[in-house]
Amino acid sequence: MKAAGLAALVLLTGLLAGCGYQAVSGNHVTLINVSYDPTREFYESYNKVFAGYWEAKTGENVSVVQSHGGSGKQALEVANGLEADVVTLALESDIDAVESAGLIDQGWIDELPDDSAPYTSTIVFLVRKGNPKNIQDWDDLVRDDVAIVTPNPKTSGGARWNFLAAWSYASQKYHGDEDKCRAFVKKLYEHVVVLDSGARAATTSFTGNGQGDVLICWENEAYLSLADSDGAYEMITPSVSILAQPSVAVVDANAQDHGTADVAEAYLSYLYSDKAQEIAAQYYYRPVNKEILKKHSDTFDLTMKLTTIDDFGGWDEAQRRFFADGGIFDSIYEH
Amino acid sequence: MENETELRKPKGAGGYVLIAVSAIFFFVFLILPLVTVFQNAFSDGMLPYFKAVMDVYTRKATLLTLEVTAIALCVNTVFGLFAVWAVTKFQFQGKRILTTLIDLPVSVSPVIAGLMYILLYGRTSPLYPWLKSHSIHIVFAVPAIVIATIFVTFPYVFREIVPVLETEGTDEEEAAAIMGANWWTIFSRVTFPHMKWAFFYGIVLCTARAMGEFGAVSILSGHLRGLTNTLPLHVEILFNEFNSQAAFAVSSILVIIAIGILIVRSLLEARAKG
Amino acid sequence: MEATKKGAKQPRVIPGFGVSLGVTVAMLSLVVLIPFAALAVNALKLSPGEFWSVITQDRVLSSFAVSLETSAVAACVNMVMGLILAWVLVRYDFPGKKVMNGMIELPFALPTAVAGISLTSLTSENGAIGKFFAMFGIRIAYTKAGIVFALIFVGIPFVVRAVMPVLEKFDSSFEEAASVMGATRVGIFFKVILPELLPSLLTGTGLAFGRGLGEYGSVVFIAGNKPYETEIAPLIIMSKLQQFDYTAACSIGLVMLLASFLLLFLMNLVQVRNTKILRGGEA
Numbered sequence: 001m002k003a004a005g006l007a008a009l010v011l012l013t014g015l016l017a018g019c020g021y022q023a024v025s026g027n028h029v030t031l032i033n034v035s036y037d038p039t040r041e042f043y044e045s046y047n048k049v050f051a052g053y054w055e056a057k058t059g060e061n062v063s064v065v066q067s068h069g070g071s072g073k074q075a076l077e078v079a080n081g082l083e084a085d086v087v088t089l090a091l092e093s094d095i096d097a098v099e100s101a102g103l104i105d106q107g108w109i110d111e112l113p114d115d116s117a118p119y120t121s122t123i124v125f126l127v128r129k130g131n132p133k134n135i136q137d138w139d140d141l142v143r144d145d146v147a148i149v150t151p152n153p154k155t156s157g158g159a160r161w162n163f164l165a166a167w168s169y170a171s172q173k174y175h176g177d178e179d180k181c182r183a184f185v186k187k188l189y190e191h192v193v194v195l196d197s198g199a200r201a202a203t204t205s206f207t208g209n210g211q212g213d214v215l216i217c218w219e220n221e222a223y224l225s226l227a228d229s230d231g232a233y234e235m236i237t238p239s240v241s242i243l244a245q246p247s248v249a250v251v252d253a254n255a256q257d258h259g260t261a262d263v264a265e266a267y268l269s270y271l272y273s274d275k276a277q278e279i280a281a282q283y284y285y286r287p288v289n290k291e292i293l294k295k296h297s298d299t300f301d302l303t304m305k306l307t308t309i310d311d312f313g314g315w316d317e318a319q320r321r322f323f324a325d326g327g328i329f330d331s332i333y334e335h
Numbered sequence: 336m337e338n339e340t341e342l343r344k345p346k347g348a349g350g351y352v353l354i355a356v357s358a359i360f361f362f363v364f365l366i367l368p369l370v371t372v373f374q375n376a377f378s379d380g381m382l383p384y385f386k387a388v389m390d391v392y393t394r395k396a397t398l399l400t401l402e403v404t405a406i407a408l409c410v411n412t413v414f415g416l417f418a419v420w421a422v423t424k425f426q427f428q429g430k431r432i433l434t435t436l437i438d439l440p441v442s443v444s445p446v447i448a449g450l451m452y453i454l455l456y457g458r459t460s461p462l463y464p465w466l467k468s469h470s471i472h473i474v475f476a477v478p479a480i481v482i483a484t485i486f487v488t489f490p491y492v493f494r495e496i497v498p499v500l501e502t503e504g505t506d507e508e509e510a511a512a513i514m515g516a517n518w519w520t521i522f523s524r525v526t527f528p529h530m531k532w533a534f535f536y537g538i539v540l541c542t543a544r545a546m547g548e549f550g551a552v553s554i555l556s557g558h559l560r561g562l563t564n565t566l567p568l569h570v571e572i573l574f575n576e577f578n579s580q581a582a583f584a585v586s587s588i589l590v591i592i593a594i595g596i597l598i599v600r601s602l603l604e605a606r607a608k609g
Numbered sequence: 610m611e612a613t614k615k616g617a618k619q620p621r622v623i624p625g626f627g628v629s630l631g632v633t634v635a636m637l638s639l640v641v642l643i644p645f646a647a648l649a650v651n652a653l654k655l656s657p658g659e660f661w662s663v664i665t666q667d668r669v670l671s672s673f674a675v676s677l678e679t680s681a682v683a684a685c686v687n688m689v690m691g692l693i694l695a696w697v698l699v700r701y702d703f704p705g706k707k708v709m710n711g712m713i714e715l716p717f718a719l720p721t722a723v724a725g726i727s728l729t730s731l732t733s734e735n736g737a738i739g740k741f742f743a744m745f746g747i748r749i750a751y752t753k754a755g756i757v758f759a760l761i762f763v764g765i766p767f768v769v770r771a772v773m774p775v776l777e778k779f780d781s782s783f784e785e786a787a788s789v790m791g792a793t794r795v796g797i798f799f800k801v802i803l804p805e806l807l808p809s810l811l812t813g814t815g816l817a818f819g820r821g822l823g824e825y826g827s828v829v830f831i832a833g834n835k836p837y838e839t840e841i842a843p844l845i846i847m848s849k850l851q852q853f854d855y856t857a858a859c860s861i862g863l864v865m866l867l868a869s870f871l872l873l874f875l876m877n878l879v880q881v882r883n884t885k886i887l888r889g890g891e892a
Contacts, residue, residue, distance in 0.1 A: 032559065037575040067558040068572050072851035074558075079853070080457035082475040082557040097853055101458065152834060154848040194751050194833045197844065200575040201830055204726065208579075209733035209750060224577040324852065325666075333668070333836040349794070350701055357697045360690050361709050364762050367737060369715065371727040414636045421629035425621060435874045436637055441767075442819020442869035444843040445721075445826070447862040450850070451644035454651050454859070486640055494816065498809040499774045501880075509622045518624040533774040540770060543717035549826045550721060567720030574726065586723040593718030597711040 024259050031064045031260055031267060034084035036071035036157070036246070037200060038221055042283040043088070049279065050270055054263065062263055070198055071157035078103065078251060085255045085264045088248040090157045092117075093315035095249050108249040117245035118271035119285035122306055123165035125236040126206065126215040126222045133213045137238045138169040141214060142184065147193045149212035151202040153323055158199045158244075160323055162216045165242040167322070168307040172240050186332045207233065218244060219300070220284035243306040372590060375583035387573075387581035388588060395561045396569040397588060399477070403565060404545040407484040411541055415492030419530070420522070422493075423500040424508060434497070440489040445550025448486050452479060452555055475557030480565060483551040488541045495537030496530045503529050532604070539600050543593050645866065652859035663860045668836055669845055673864075676842040679753055680821030683760035688814040690761075691768025692806070698769070699776045713769050716762050721826025728759050729831045751833030756841065759827045764817030771813030772806055779805060808880040815876035819869050 024030075035043060047064040054062045067074065067082070071090035078084045079101035087104075089095055092115070098104050109116050127135050133146055141148055151159035166185055174180035194211050196202040199218065203225055206215035214236075217225075222235045248268050255261040270276055277287035281296045293300065312318040322328045377384055387393065421427075422434055440448070456462060456473040466473060473479050511521045527534075549567040556563040558572060566589050573582035655663065663669070697703075698710050716724065732739045732749035742749055749755050779802070825843040832839040842865055849858040 034557075038577065040572070040576045065562060066560045068560075068575065069553075069558050070851070073554075076850060076853060077475060077557055080453050080459065080474060081463065083472075152848070155844070155851050157851070192835075195835050197829045197834060197847070198575070200577065203577070204579070204729075204830075205733075205751070205833075208730055208735075210735045211733065211751065221577070228577060325854070325857075330668070353693055353697050354701060354703050356690075357694050357709070358705070360694065361712075363738065364765065365712055365715055367731055368719070368724060368727040368762065371731055371736075372719070372723065375727075410636075414633070417629040417632040417636075420625055421633050424623050425626050425630075427626075427630070431874065431877050433633070433637070435870060435877050436641055437633075438816070438819075438873045438877075439641060439866075439870060441816050442823055442873060443866060444823030444846070444862070446843045446846050446850075447648065447823070447866065448644075450846070450855075450858060450862060451648045454855070455644050455647040459855075460647070482640070486644075489640055494812065495770060495774065498771060498812060498880075499778060501808070502775065502778070502805075505623065512622045512624060521623065529778075532777060536770050536774060540714055540717060540766065543714040547718045547720045553826075567722065570720055571722050574722070579726075582726075583723070586720065589718055589720065589723075590715070593715055594711075597714060601707060601711050 027059070028061045028063070029260060029263055031062060031085045031264060032067065032083060032254075033064050033086050033088060033267075034067045034074050034078055034082060035088040036074060036090045037068050037198070038218075038224060039088065039246075040066065040068050042280060042285065045279050045283070046271070046276055049275055050267055053270060053273075054266065057266075060263070062267075064267075070155070072097075072155075083254050083258070084251045085258060085260050086248065086250050086268055088246065088268075090244075090246050091160065091315065092245065092247045092309065093319050094157055095247050096315065098249075098251065103251050103253040104249050105252045109247065111250075112248065112268060113272060114288045115245055116247045116249060116268075118248060118268075118276070118288055119246065119280040120288060121219045121244045121246070121285055122241045122304065123162050123216060123238075123244065124219045124222050124241065125238060126203075126217055126225060126233050127213065127236055129232050129234060131234055131236065135214050135236055138166060138188075138240070139173075141166075141216075142187045142191060146191055146214060147212040148188065148191045148214055148216065149194050149196070149202050149206040150192055150216040151199050152195045152197060153329055155197045156199055158218060159202075160318075161218070161242055161244040163322065163329060164307075164309070164312060164318065165238075165240075166216075168242050168311070169238065169240040171307075172305075182328060182331070185328070189332045219286070223284035223299075237301040237304050240305045240307070243308045245309065369590060372583050372586050375579060376587045378583075379580050383580055384584045384587075387584035390581075392561055392564065393566075393569060393585055393588070396564045396566045396585075399480075399564065400546055400566040400589075403477070403481050403484050404542055406481050407488055407545045408538065408541055410485050411488055412492050412538060414489070415496065415537065418493045419496045419500065420526075423497060423503075424505050424526075437490045437493055440486050441491075441494075445487060445548070446554065448483060448551040449554025452482060452486075452551075474555055475559070476563060479555040480552050480563060483555050484545050484548050487548050487551055488545045491541040491544060492534070492537035495540065496533045499530050499533040500526070531607075535600060535603070539596060542596055546589055546592065648859050648862055648866070651855055652863040654856050655860060660860050663857045664864050668840070669842075669861060671837045672840050672842045672845045675753065675756070675838075675840060676822050679756040679841075680760055680818050680824075683757045683764055683821050684814050684818035686757070686761050687764045687768050687817045688810065691765055691813060691817075692772060692810060694765070695769045695772035695776055699773055714766050716766055721763065721824065722830070724762060725759060725827035725830030728762060728827065729755070732758055732831065750831055751839070753839055755831040755833070756828050756839060759831045760817075760821040760824060763824055763827060764820055767816040767820065768810065768813035771809045771816070775806055775809045811876055811879055815873060819872060822865065822869060822872075 033043060043066055051062050054060060071094050075089055075094035075097045078087055078098050087095055087098060092109065095104065095108065099106065099108060125135060127133065135141065135146065140146060150162050153159045153163045166188055167181055170181040170184040194202065194205045196205055199221055203215060203217065203221065205211040207225055207229060226233060226235060248271065250261065250264045250268060255264045274289065274292065277289040277292045280287050281292060284299065286300050287293050309315055309318060320327065418437060422430060453474055454460060456466065456479065507525050508521050511525050547567060552565055553568055553571065556565065556568055558564060558568055566585060570582045570585050573585060652660065698706065729750050730736050732755055734740065734743050739749055749758055823843060828841055829844060832841060834840050834844060842861065846858045846861050849861065
């Protein structure tokens with residue numbers, strides 16, 4: 001019995017250890033920002049700038065706890081009780097999921113400018129040095145000699161943009177003929193040799209393990225891989241792609257609970273300041289501020305024709321039509 | 336008490352073949368992956384390695400991992416000893432189902448394990464309002480990590496001891512009990528010497544597995560940097576941020592701790608066996 | 610022997626039955642049973658028809674098949690290799706033995722994700738092992754062979770560590786007697802030693818097999834995850850979760866859980882039978 005008592009005590013200590021965090025204490029406020037994978041360095045820089053701004057403005061000392069992971073998984077965790085004050089995720093539909101859990105007020109997308117997406121990106125190709133397979137556009141991906149690496153849209157929110165980018169191109173080429181688009185995308189996914197569970201794993205398959213001739217990925221991730229590789233890869237921008245809009249929102253229910261609503265709102269609106277927009281560009285996200293974007297036109301190919309999610313009737317519609325069980329993506333793999 | 340089998344040089348070709356097969360298997364499946372970890376960890380030289388290892392978040396993650404491992408180990412050791420006693424020393428109805436249920440966590444996918452606890456303690460659970468009103472944080476906080484770790488390592492101590500005691504039978508304990516020994520005497524003088532090594536193996540296995548647990552913890556932790564990030568999660572995050580050198584450097588900490596534990600075990604073993 | 614067989618009805622001689630069983634059942638309920646109930650309750654929100662259609666989708670069935678097939682192959686390899694490793698470690702003296710003995714548990718300590726990444730880089734065409742097999746036109750990473758490779762890695766300690774303690778306690782006088790009576794060494798092994806080791810060998814293999822069925826972290830990196838080819842069941846659960854489809858995830862989870870339970874239960878039955886035979890033989 002003594003031992004059982006000990007076990008109970010140990011468990012209890014563990015429980016207490018878990019309750020040790022408090023959002024607001026005295027002059028200090030803690031924010032929890034639940035974000036998706038490759039935004040860490042961006043937010044690390046931004047958090048410092050924001051802390052300086054907030055202290056100058058209110059005298060309050062703010063520290064931000066970051067959480068990173070796959071976008072869909074992060075949304076799921078917030079919906080299940082992860083106490084995020086703000087969410088900064090890869091797609092609108094992930095934030096909608098938090099909204100439908102009753103944690104975010106309706107209409108969040110209009111709370112901030114540009115569909116609450118303070119920075120954007122797009123989908124590009126990464127190829128091996130010298131572009132040995134001469135890949136220039138989506139058409140080249142379905143050539144017989146080309147092998148593709150891209151993550152699975154079912155498990156990776158980011159990869160849904162990849163799929164939609166390919167669809168955008170097909171739709172343009174075949175003037176919206178759905179059967180032809182479907183055939184094109186089916187053919188494209190038949191060339192996929194590795195369908196990793198996430199963007200990062202796909203990148204490793206392509207770079208580290210030498211799989212495939214081309215990696216379909218986000219522009220900012222392509223730049224991160226380039227920076228990591230001393231010229232072993234090249235980035236190719238296709239003629240048509242999609243404007244990927246990672247959205248941000250205050251998790252109203254949690255922020256009210258924690259008493260952090262003001263600072264959480266300020267945290268997100270300050271993302272649109274010139275300073276923050278510059279930082280975004282520095283980490284290869286396209287700033288929504290047009291002037292700052294133009295300033296970085298040597299980094300960002302501004303000639304690409306970018307469709308948006310609205311061309312697909314919004315995320316609800318796109319999700320239902322393409323990615324839900326039995327949707328177009330599933331039909332690609334039907335026998 | 337031990338029936339020491341005499342160690343011997345292999346006799347004939349058969350023995351050497353077995354050793355060679357073992358060595359090749361060992362090299363391919365254990366040494367090469369380790370070499371890969373260290374090779375990548377030091378791929379940018381010493382400085383980035385130590386920078387990654389000494390990073391403040393790495394230190395916090397290390398502490399959390401050690402804390403969680405220690406708690407899980409205590410709980411599972413206590414549980415294992417009680418369960419072993421009940422299962423190997425007595426006959427009762429439903430024993431097979433009981434042992435099967437104890438084994439089950441090993442073969443439950445960590446994904447399912449994480450999901451179960453989310454359903455049980457998360458926002459959709461009927462328990463959640465009560466927990467919230469008492470400000471008890473379980474999911475996406477340290478307690479969930481502890482619980483998940485206890486779950487995945489639940490049967491290890493138990494599992495290692497049972498086969499040994501089952502071949503042993505209960506005659507000696509019965510004799511001791513009839514002669515009036517109390518349970519502690521029986522356990523420490525009669526039973527424990529039989530199961531000593533199995534017990535140690537169990538503890539080592541449990542510790543190693545607890546430190547390395549990734550799947551279930553990853554679903555339950557929330558990945559709050561500096562608060563709920565264990566070492567394996569920190570590795571995952573670094574990797575996902577395109578910082579693979581640091582990811583491997585942090586993994587090497589786990590490997591080094593594990594090797595440390597294994598060395599301590601070998602020393603103890605060597606001393607005891609003389 | 611008589612005493613233990615009738616033990617259920619007679620007063621027990623050995624003390625501590627109530628306390629030990631009580632603690633065991635209490636903790637088992639807290640850690641295992643109640644959470645399982647939560648899973649089952651969520652899965653059973655579906656009607657039987659819906660439940661059936663979720664778990665019999667082609668994609669789901671083929672993922673079950675992939676999981677079963679790869680973990681069965683890996684478990685067989687682990688059974689043989691685990692036995693050889695345990696044998697060599699217990700019976701022989703050779704240089705490097707201590708290192709080998711000490712490092713058997715490392716696959717547990719290495720986070721599965723790290724294991725997955727390392728094993729993938731080793732077995733892809735760029736890696737040391739992959740290069741070797743590529744010469745024979747065999748691909749490991751991103752095929753079922755890769756999944757098996759990862760599962761061998763995560764499962765091997767179970768078998769070695771289950772067999773070793775029994776082998777260490779094994780009385781070599783049996784063998785000596787048998788060898789005096791003129792049995793060959795191979796004969797001794799199969800007639801005398803193997804039956805004695807069988808319960809622990811089966812337990813170890815069963816655990817390795819079960820672990821393989823559920824393994825996620827290391828497999829997703831090495832598998833390539835192509836639907837109908839190398840997509841494992843835990844990955845399907847993960848993708849259901851990503852779509853916020855709890856009930857489907859729980860349903861598939863429940864099926865996997867029942868499969869593991871049955872598997873382990875069978876293993877336990879075999880083991881109990883074996884132990885009885887063994888003890889009967891000794892007495």
